[in-house]
Amino acid sequence: MAETRKVQVTGGSTYTVSIPKEWATENGVSAGSTVEFYPEGDSLFLTPQTEDERTEGTLDISDLAGDELTRAVMTMYVSGFDIIALENSRITNDQRRTIRQATQSLVGLEVLEETRDRVVIRDLLDSSELSIHNAVTRMRLISLSMLEDAMAALAELDTDMARDVIQRDDDVDRLWMVVSRIFRATLRTPKAAEELGLPREVCFDYHSSARQLERIADHATKIAHLTLNIEDPVPEDVVDALSELHADAKAVIDGGMDALFTDDSVEATRLANAARESVQEIDEHARAIDELLRELDPARAQMLGLIVDSVSRSADYGGNIAETALQKAAPTP
Numbered sequence: 489m490a491e492t493r494k495v496q497v498t499g500g501s502t503y504t505v506s507i508p509k510e511w512a513t514e515n516g517v518s519a520g521s522t523v524e525f526y527p528e529g530d531s532l533f534l535t536p537q538t539e540d541e542r543t544e545g546t547l548d549i550s551d552l553a554g555d556e557l558t559r560a561v562m563t564m565y566v567s568g569f570d571i572i573a574l575e576n577s578r579i580t581n582d583q584r585r586t587i588r589q590a591t592q593s594l595v596g597l598e599v600l601e602e603t604r605d606r607v608v609i610r611d612l613l614d615s616s617e618l619s620i621h622n623a624v625t626r627m628r629l630i631s632l633s634m635l636e637d638a639m640a641a642l643a644e645l646d647t648d649m650a651r652d653v654i655q656r657d658d659d660v661d662r663l664w665m666v667v668s669r670i671f672r673a674t675l676r677t678p679k680a681a682e683e684l685g686l687p688r689e690v691c692f693d694y695h696s697s698a699r700q701l702e703r704i705a706d707h708a709t710k711i712a713h714l715t716l717n718i719e720d721p722v723p724e725d726v727v728d729a730l731s732e733l734h735a736d737a738k739a740v741i742d743g744g745m746d747a748l749f750t751d752d753s754v755e756a757t758r759l760a761n762a763a764r765e766s767v768q769e770i771d772e773h774a775r776a777i778d779e780l781l782r783e784l785d786p787a788r789a790q791m792l793g794l795i796v797d798s799v800s801r802s803a804d805y806g807g808n809i810a811e812t813a814l815q816k817a818a819p820t821p
Contacts, residue, residue, distance in 0.1 A: 507534070524536075545567070545569035545572055549574045549575065593661070618670055623667050624694050626663055627664065635711075638708040639799075641711075645722075653709060689816070734799055745809060747817070748812060778793060
């Protein structure tokens, strides 16, 4: 329930306001305590001043193994724990192996301590040095290069290049986890948003767009996997059509990302609208390629049809980023 307080004037020029006793008691605030204020637009956030302590979390992994254990470690990481203690009456070798693999797949984590019944992981990164903007920018570069190389691998049936694309998906996933961790930190405390130097609304826009980039990387990986199963060269006219479709999709994604990163709201709106309008043209282009595939063997046509779908969906994700950019550029209430 919202509570109201009347603003008072003390000393002739200082504004004061009381804080709810129940909240103060729950958060250890008493006479002489220091609190922190964080202005954000027409709001003012108040939090107790705390030491910059590392947040610790403990998880019982007795019933966890394989993918479930991996997801548990990732969830603790994204949730913002700096020190993660994983405990079991006796940690198995398989669990230790899974924990090490999960640790290596996340940015900044390192195994700090290992005993018979406990493994402690610590985040070595300084959260104040993390940049959600840089992480999303890096995701953009990697996901677009993956999509480009996946299409090149298809055209040339280059299996080495296709495998390289598949391996790079791990890099995008690591960055996605970093973005998620940073974003959730801004939801928990206004101090995290202040350290980033970005409003929480912008962090939300970056997080939403990063999710689209992660999906684009997934589709590039899918194309690479499909390429590994293609034995005969793809017809030249189909290769050319797919190349044009990819170029159009890349333009949509770049347009959406440029709009997202542009501070000029007018220019951002122009770029975003152009990207969104192009998505419809790509859908028509994709249907034209489907007509070309009808002339091929059904099994072959189906496989290439999946690739057409992945490129089209990548463009759709670019359109989603453009939509987010439009919201970011819109006037705020």
